[in-house]
Each structure stands twice: as structure tokens, then as C-alpha cells.
Amino acid sequence: MTARIIDGNALSAEVRGQLAERAAALKAKGITPCLAVILVGEDPASAVYVRNKVAACEKAGMRSLRDVYSPDVDPAVVFKRIAELNADPSVHGILVQLPLPRHFDSEAVLEAISPEKDVDGFHAENVGALMQGNPRFIPCTPYGVMKMLESANVPLKGAEVVIVGRSNIVGKPMAMLLLAQSCTVTICHSQSKDLAFHTRRADILVAAVGRAKMITGDMIKPGATVIDVGINRTPEGKLCGDVDFETAKEVAGAITPVPGGVGPMTITMLLANTLEAAERTQMRKAK
Ligand code: GUN
Secondary structure: OOOEEOOHHHHHHHHHHHHHHHHHHHHHOOOOOEEEEEEEOOOHHHHHHHHHHHHHHHHOOOEEEEEEEOOOOOHHHHHHHHHHHHHOOOOOEEEEOOOOOOOOOHHHHHHHOOHHHOOOOOOHHHHHHHHOOOOOOOOHHHHHHHHHHHHOOOOOOOOEEEEEOOOOOOHHHHHHHHHHOOOEEEEEOOOOOOHHHHHOOOOEEEEOOOOOOOEOHHHOOOOOEEEEOOOEEOOOOOEEOOEOHHHHOOOOOEEOOOOOOHHHHHHHHHHHHHHHHHHHHHHHHHO
16 A cells, blocks of 8 residues: 655745735735845855745745855854844844754744744744743744644654754754654654664654655554655655655555655745734734
């Protein structure tokens, strides 16, 4: 039997349609949701991600600003720009694309963003809020995965979840969100012993390591839901995930493809967070 495909493009289109309606309603009240994106350096993948984020904003009727800096820019210039954006009431969300060049203190940059505009959910205050179970901004990729699980009616309560990857961007917040839904969560990483022992126990397997096709069909429990967060290139230059789709789809019950799975949902949830930030300013105004 081959797995049911959880289609991130279709779900994105549906959610973005709803967001565009909310953005239009807010515009009618005189507020145009606006996302500011900062890119430092020339990493080609980051440049593509930023272009896609800006284009998605425009399409959903939101405004966007894009600041691009050379890889050797003085960090003080970027800090000054973040301070300006923090102070600008017409800007509702601020995102600094990661990774930053090595001469940047990435943590300090993320802390410089106002927590009220931190639509990535990476500021320590927002990380803490998520950990305590009162999220203000949910990091976009794990947020998108939760939406996909919900739309595919995947049972969460008591489910055995194995997350492969312990990053601040995906693995750790993903674990918090699933724990809040009463899953039993295991986080595996590069030092885990016998990875397949863990992955084979998973009712829901989330792969977020950044290594092409490293999760193969024999590592998956029959009928499991497999969420592939990876975006890698094969030696031939084709996009592929962390999961070997061809062998995995023969074992899994449901699976997200790459491309067309988690990727589009990440951008969709960035739009959702930006809109949410803008709606909160309107609610503050109305008080
Ligand atoms: N680099 C890879 N993923 C992300 C993300 O979700 N947000 C930011 N800011 N940078 C990233």
C-alpha cells in the first residue's frame, strides 16, 4: 500500500485564502499588515527563501520591506536598522534570515528584535512563552507541521512522536508543540545511538536534520505519519527531503512530499504570524 500524501501546496492555498480575507478586513480599518525581512550575505538558498517570503506577502495583500546587506557589513548597521523597524508603527513583523555570517552574534540579533514583532518566534521571551504553554508567536515551520497534522486528522493524544533533529528553529519548538498536545516525544540527534530503533517506534516521525534521504523505508513503522522538513539537493541538483520518499511511501500511512510539503506551509504560517501581529496592534488601538 502506498501512503496518503499530505499536500502542503493545497493546504497552503486554503489557509492563504483565509489570511488574505483577514488582511483585507484589517486594511479596511486602515492597517496594512507589513513584514520586514533582513538578509545578510549571498547564500543562494537564503536569497530564494527571502524572495519567496516577500512574494507571498504581496500576494496575500500584505506589505513587505526587504533590506539586503553585503556579507561583510558591520553588524552595527543591522542593529541600527532593527531598532528603526522596532520603532516604526507601520511595521508589524521583523524577520532576520538565518544563518548570519560568522562575525555576527546571531543570538544578540534575535534578541534585538522587539518580541511583539518577532514573527519567527525566536526571541528568548517568545521561546520561554512557548515552553510555558502560552505561545505568542509559534515558529513558522513547526506551526505549519501542526496545521498539516490537524488537516490530515492525525491523532495526537498519546501518540509516540520521534523528532530527528534538535535545532532551535524546528526540533525543539516542534517537541514543545506536540508535548502540549499530549504526545510522548523523543528527540533524536547526531549522537543518538541506534537511530532506527527510535524511528521504528514512531507513530509520527518528524525528520529535520538536513541530510538528503537519510530516513529510509526500513526505519519507519508501518502506517506511521512521516513529516519531512528537510530541503536538500541530490548530486544531480534535484530537491529532496531528509526522507527517502520512494521507500518511505511504501511503508508510511501518510507522508509529506518535498517539494510541496512542509516548505509552503512555513511561509504560510509566517504570513499568519505577521497578520496576527498586525491584528494585535489594531486590538490595542481599539482598547
Ligand atoms: N533559516 C531557515 N529557516 C528559517 C526560519 O524559519 N526563519 C529564519 N529567520 N531563518 C531561517
